[in-house]
Amino acid sequence: MKIAIVGAGAIGGYVGVKLALAGEDVTFMVRGANLAAIRQNGMKLILSDASEQVAHNVTATNDYAAAGPQDLVILAMKAHQLEAVANDVPKLFGPDTMVVTMQNGIPYWYFHHHGGELAGSRVHSVDPSGVIGKMIPAERVIGCVVYPASELVRPGVVRHIEGDRFPVGELDASTSGRVQRVAACFSKAGFKSPVLEDIRAEIWLKLWGNLTFNPISALSRATLADICTYPLTRQLAASMMTEAQTIANKLGITFRVPLEKRIAGAEKVGKHKTSMLQDIEAQRDPEVDALVGSVAELGRLTGTPTPHIDTVFALTKLLAWTIAEERLERQAAADSSLRTAGQIA
Numbered sequence: 002m003k004i005a006i007v008g009a010g011a012i013g014g015y016v017g018v019k020l021a022l023a024g025e026d027v028t029f030m031v032r033g034a035n036l037a038a039i040r041q042n043g044m045k046l047i048l049s050d051a052s053e054q055v056a057h058n059v060t061a062t063n064d065y066a067a068a069g070p071q072d073l074v075i076l077a078m079k080a081h082q083l084e085a086v087a088n089d090v091p092k093l094f095g096p097d098t099m100v101v102t103m104q105n106g107i108p109y110w111y112f113h114h115h116g117g118e119l120a121g122s123r124v125h126s127v128d129p130s131g132v133i134g135k136m137i138p139a140e141r142v143i144g145c146v147v148y149p150a151s152e153l154v155r156p157g158v159v160r161h162i163e164g165d166r167f168p169v170g171e172l173d174a175s176t177s178g179r180v181q182r183v184a185a186c187f188s189k190a191g192f193k194s195p196v197l198e199d200i201r202a203e204i205w206l207k208l209w210g211n212l213t214f215n216p217i218s219a220l221s222r223a224t225l226a227d228i229c230t231y232p233l234t235r236q237l238a239a240s241m242m243t244e245a246q247t248i249a250n251k252l253g254i255t256f257r258v259p260l261e262k263r264i265a266g267a268e269k270v271g272k273h274k275t276s277m278l279q280d281i282e283a284q285r286d287p288e289v290d291a292l293v294g295s296v297a298e299l300g301r302l303t304g305t306p307t308p309h310i311d312t313v314f315a316l317t318k319l320l321a322w323t324i325a326e327e328r329l330e331r332q333a334a335a336d337s338s339l340r341t342a343g344q345i346a
């Protein structure tokens with residue numbers, strides 16, 4: 002299969018190496034240092050046992066038109082980064098090109114083939130302008146839930162931490178030929194990729210934890226074990242999860258894991274920093290809207306009060322805004338220093 006992976010970060014790099022080594026024709030749509038590194042050295046994957054795999058037989062480019070039509074496009078960046086590539090992604094489409102979305106949180110396509118009074122609604126938190134849904138039509142999409150953990154340690158090099166599950170599913174709950182082809186392709190590469198009839202239920206199950214533990218950890222600088230064992234934050238997490246469960250139930254979703262078991266599972270992970278805490282510490286933009294804001298939005302759509310989610314969302318958005326402002330100030334100071342140095346020279 003001709004497969005374009007948009008983004009070669011922690012997940013995109015991991016998936017791309019495994020697919021390429023399984024014999025697929027992989028093109029990474031990347032730019033900057035990642036582009037240069039992959040072109041020069043291929044894409045390297047460091048496995049959890051410290052062994053290494055390198056995919057040399059890959060293409061890396063930032064020219065979508067040159068990459069041309071693909072059989073499969075994997076969107077492997079974070080939800081808030083989709084809008085920036087939305088106008089270019091269609092250059093990768095042929096008549097039957099499939100798109101697998103690998104974003105955390107409520108996806109932009111959530112209400113496509115949903116049924117009920119909310120069918121066809123746009124989730125403004127993740128697609129504020131509507132350009133994503135317009136340029137990357139939901140008809141092409143196969144939903145996917147990402148369970149592995151990995152990290153981009155330097156340009157062109159990804160370290161796999163744990164996990165290999167990528168469940169997939171059609172948005173209309175059908176078991177189509179195309180979703181079976183995607184599952185078979187992923188399985189051939191060494192992933193566990195079952196075809197699920199209700200991909201939305203699986204999305205909610207993962208989101209249930211991300212919605213709570215990610216922002217609480219970002220605000221408190223605490224690990225999963227800390228949040229789950231400290232009584233006040235454990236109760237806060239449970240309150241947020243209860244609000245989310247009420248929303249999901251109104252949308253026809255039933256959780257297959259009890260709330261306390263979900264919290265206990267997070268506690269067993271131990272002193273692990275969530276991805277949002279890692280983003281905050283690295284001064285990167287966190288996934289606040291997709292993980293928290295989208296659930297608050299669905300609360301409003303379903304008439305569900307979400308006081309705990311709303312409060313945590315406001316605080317986390319403020320934290321993200323503060324970090325962005327500080328980044329702009331540092332850049333302005335650096336630019337000023339360069340201009341001053343140039344004048345002196």
